[in-house]
Amino acid sequence: MxxxxxxxxxxxxxxxxxxxxxxxxxxxxxxxxxxxxxxxxxxxxxxxxxxxxxxxxxxxxxxxxxxxxxxxxxxxxxxxxxxxxxxxxxxxxxxxxxxxxxxxxxxxxxxxxxxxxxxxxxxxxxxxxxxxxxxxxxxxxxxxxxxxxxxxxxxxxxxxxxxTRSFDYYLGGTFTSLGIVLLLTTIFQVRFGLAPLKRISEAIADIRSGRAERLEGKFPVEIAPLARETNALIDANREIVERARTHVGNLAHAVKTPLSVIVNEAATHAADPFAAKVLEQAVVMRDQVAHHLERARIAARVTIVSTVTEVAPVLEALRRTMEKIHRDRDITIELKADPSAKFRGERQDIEEMAGNLVDNACKWAASQVFIEVLVEPPAEPGAGPRLHIIVDDDGRGLSAAERAQVSR
Known part of the structure; x- marks a missing residue:
């Protein structure tokens, strides 16, 4: 039990x-x-x-x-x-x-x-x-x-x-039949009474999977406050995410502008060893800031529970774009995607992540790039399916020394 x-x-x-x-x-x-x-x-x-x-x-x-x-x-x-x-x-x-x-x-x-x-x-x-x-x-x-x-x-x-014994016999049979009927009625009553809770559970699952944005429909007066508070929580979550995006954007502009000034000033005195060192470290700082701000921006987008993106159309558009960009090298991109594959996040996020991988593969490929999208079943009860995007090319690959350098 x-x-x-x-x-x-x-x-x-x-x-x-x-x-x-x-x-x-x-x-x-x-x-x-x-x-x-x-x-x-x-x-x-x-x-x-x-x-x-x-x-x-x-x-x-x-x-x-x-x-x-x-x-x-x-x-x-x-x-x-x-x-x-x-x-x-x-x-x-x-x-x-x-x-x-x-x-x-x-x-x-x-x-x-x-x-x-x-x-x-x-x-x-x-x-x-x-x-x-x-x-x-x-x-x-x-x-x-x-x-x-x-x-x-x-x-x-x-x-x-x-x-008395005969009466007890018939009474026991009657009460047994009555008990069975009442138990069946109880099962129906429990299922009927808890049906609104099941609807809320399914509606929340739809929100998490992106099929819905809010809890819709009418609920009993005992459960209606729960539905209202859940919708209010979803709205508050969206507002928090939007504010986080705004703050990330403001921080990006606030940090990038001074760093660009430092880089430009140091570049004009490249012959000076001190200026060269400042330029080197400023470039590292700019890359690190850009990297961590981008991670924060993506994390903020992922917290939006109701955003889901179809993967196959995004990668198909990306495939056509990359073939046009690298058409001078006659690169062919082959895509094999599961039609049911979905990404819990916004379109620009998966475009950016997959685009970096595909662009890098096109740069090092001899003539062909392979993209495969797989959907793996949940690893444990209650978990969601996992999305795998595999990008491969027919280039020379990395040597042992290069792999060691990349992994550092």
Whole structure:
């Protein structure tokens, strides 16, 4: 992961919040559904419980009367659905139970530590005769002289667990699909939201390559100040460069004029050894000043970020000019230039640099000069392509001693 990527940071933060929110929402919905399922199950148990209490409260019922609740599961042995009526006001309590309970007994919720609710019942989960988990509701009933009873109804809690598990399964699938859709939406939103920044980046690249001079177009209000400040910076850079050019030109005139006077005065007294020495050093000073002023002028031009010059047309015009200048020696100049070659600078700069090389080659060539322009790919990511101009001739070249002298 690129820590400097704003898009990655936005996507990861949105994804983290999305996962947390969906997880919390899923837990809450699952809990709410489980409570609702339990309440529906408890209403069913309470209905059976009230029916049993009504049967118990009916006078003159024979002892062997079998209560009918209208639920076949109470008739099937160990079906998971049971009812039990326990008389508690006698030493040896009388117990009546559903056929499904067979010869087993239901545990008492009172003994399990469950407290009476405001409705006068106890309710909770207990272990059944066959190890089933039962949801049980229990209520004490006092019939006065007819006795006190503990009436309980229990149902198989697997119905609650299966319903909740099924809901959790569908909820997880729904939230997973929703999460994927929201993540795709987040990716689109991040890309759409950062598109103006990408436009600014591409526009700045166009300025550096010379295809544009300013940041153009409308930008969102949050980014518009950045575009304005960037344009202001480009304008300020141009003004600084123009002032530097002016100062370089003024300095050139201010220095060259006194040096020309010194050179002229010393030349009129060439026979005097002192004048000859002054003339020699003044010429060296003039050449050095011209050299460094020219370098400063070129450096100032290069700082203009939006100036780009096509190389092939410049060298083609230079080729024709040099052939005319040296036509008395019948010099032929062959040019092979990459059409995509560009120079980041002004036309006069590359004319001057290439012109010096070509003119020198024409002076020493026997009959032919070769010019080749190459564009090399970037050496490293983020760097621009490199421009190579190769000037060669068929002259005699330099001897070892001459090369050593030139390199000094």
């Amino acid at each position: 690129r820590g400097s990527s704003l898009a990655t940071r936005l996507f990861l933060s949105a994804t983290a919040w999305l996962v947390v929110i969906l997880a919390i929402t899923g837990v809450i919905l699952s809990s709410v559904y489980r409570d609702a399922t339990e309440r529906a199950f408890d209403r069913r148990l309470n209905l059976y419980l009230r029916t049993l209490i009504a049967e118990v409260a009916t006078p003159d019922e024979p002892a062997d009367h079998q209560f009918q609740l209208g639920e076949p599961l109470f008739e099937l042995p160990l079906s998971g659905w049971y009812w039990q009526i326990l008389r508690t006001d006698v030493e040896k309590g009388e117990t009546r139970a559903s056929r499904s309970l067979w010869d087993k007994k239901l545990p008492k919720l009172e003994d399990q530590g469950f407290e009476l609710t405001p409705a006068g019942i106890r309710i909770g989960y207990v272990d059944g005769p066959e190890g089933q988990t039962l949801r049980m509701v229990e209520r004490p009933v006092d019939l006065g002289s007819d006795g006190r009873f503990l009436v309980g109804v229990a149902g198989d809690a697997s119905e609650i667990f299966d319903e």
